[in-house]
Amino acid sequence: MSSTKTAESALWKLINTSCITLDKIQDLNDFKSSDVNFRIALWNPQTNGMRYLKTLIYNLCAELSPQNRDRLSKIKNRNVGEPISVNYDGQAVCMDYLQGVYEIEFIADHLHLDDMNIIEIGAGYGRTCHSILSNHLVKSYTIVDLPNCLELSHRYLMEVLSDENLSKVNFIKATDLPEMEMRHFDLCINIDSFAEMEPQIVQNYLDYIACHCNYLYVKNPVGKYKDPSLNIMPKENEVSIALNMGVLRDVLDIHNSSEVINHSIKFLAAYKPDDQWILVADSWARPWSYYWQAIYRRSENHD
Ligand SMILES: C[S@@+](CC[C@H](N)C(=O)[O-])C[C@H]1O[C@@H](n2cnc3c(N)ncnc32)[C@H](O)[C@@H]1O
Numbered sequence: 691m692s693s694t695k696t697a698e699s700a701l702w703k704l705i706n707t708s709c710i711t712l713d714k715i716q717d718l719n720d721f722k723s724s725d726v727n728f729r730i731a732l733w734n735p736q737t738n739g740m741r742y743l744k745t746l747i748y749n750l751c752a753e754l755s756p757q758n759r760d761r762l763s764k765i766k767n768r769n770v771g772e773p774i775s776v777n778y779d780g781q782a783v784c785m786d787y788l789q790g791v792y793e794i795e796f797i798a799d800h801l802h803l804d805d806m807n808i809i810e811i812g813a814g815y816g817r818t819c820h821s822i823l824s825n826h827l828v829k830s831y832t833i834v835d836l837p838n839c840l841e842l843s844h845r846y847l848m849e850v851l852s853d854e855n856l857s858k859v860n861f862i863k864a865t866d867l868p869e870m871e872m873r874h875f876d877l878c879i880n881i882d883s884f885a886e887m888e889p890q891i892v893q894n895y896l897d898y899i900a901c902h903c904n905y906l907y908v909k910n911p912v913g914k915y916k917d918p919s920l921n922i923m924p925k926e927n928e929v930s931i932a933l934n935m936g937v938l939r940d941v942l943d944i945h946n947s948s949e950v951i952n953h954s955i956k957f958l959a960a961y962k963p964d965d966q967w968i969l970v971a972d973s974w975a976r977p978w979s980y981y982w983q984a985i986y987r988r989s990e991n992h993d
Pocket residue numbers: 696697698699702729730731811812813814815817834835836839840864880881882883886887891
């Protein structure tokens with residue numbers, strides 16, 4: 691029996707029938723440089739500037755700490771799917787996995803990831819799962835997603851992970867999550883996907899997390915934007931649908947740090963699973979100006 695409590699939003703219905711159709715994910719050859727990944731982890735640089743993207747990646751590589759460099763080199767097979775990369779210090783590096791190591795750095799500064807049972811809601815092609823399993827001896831990693839991305843992450847992780855790590859990954863359809871009443875997880879991860887769901891669906895997930903998890907790591911935009919200088923020409927209906935998604939719908943100047951910081955206060959309130967949860971840490975989530983990240987924990991007295 692599947693449930694509508696975690697169903698796909700109007701936005702994701704559109705995406706799953708245009709950019710991430712099943713026929714486009716049959717072949718992993720170049721999906722990271724195509725429409726598929728431009729709706730998952732990376733904006734299309736054709737519209738935003740290949741030169742700027744590569745320059746940004748290069749500069750971020752130059753500033754990587756030795757520990758993050760080491761984390762990156764432990765993630766094998768990052769070249770699958772032909773990512774847009776630069777070569778730095780002997781390794782090919784793309785933006786998706788740079789973000790992966792920043793995410794791990796923030797989480798690992800506050801939590802001991804080894805031995806955890808992790809659940810990730812909305813994993814895209816699975817870059818975060820790949821990054822974490824390559825760096826930590828987690829017990830299990832459960833991915834909850836809509837069917838198309840679930841198939842993509844399944845196919846991708848089969849190709850990039852060792853058999854031992856793959857055996858730790860469970861793939862669950864979003865509509866089947868409410869049936870997992872008996873499961874308990876140490877950590878839930880949500881990156882760049884609550885902002886693309888209808889507000890009630892986000893609330894349903896937060897209710898699930900409040901009951902079934904000990905920690906939540908969330909990284910998402912602090913609000914929406916309508917910046918004409920970005921020259922975005924996507925399908926007009928996708929913009930209007932996107933503006934109505936998520937629980938943070940204020941339009942702000944995303945390249946104004948004061949506005950971003952002001953909106954981070956709303957972010958921290960919106961993603962707290964319930965009143966008995968406690969904020970552990972939060973910060974700006976580089977490199978995108980308007981992304982924030984936070985870790986919350988369930989209070990010891992939670993019923
Ligand atoms: C923009 S992608 C981000 C993917 C990944 N976290 C990353 O940062 O690379 C959004 C993800 O959320 C998933 N998603 C959207 N609506 C969902 C829902 N109702 N339940 C579960 N996953 C959902 C999409 O299928 C996709 O995997």
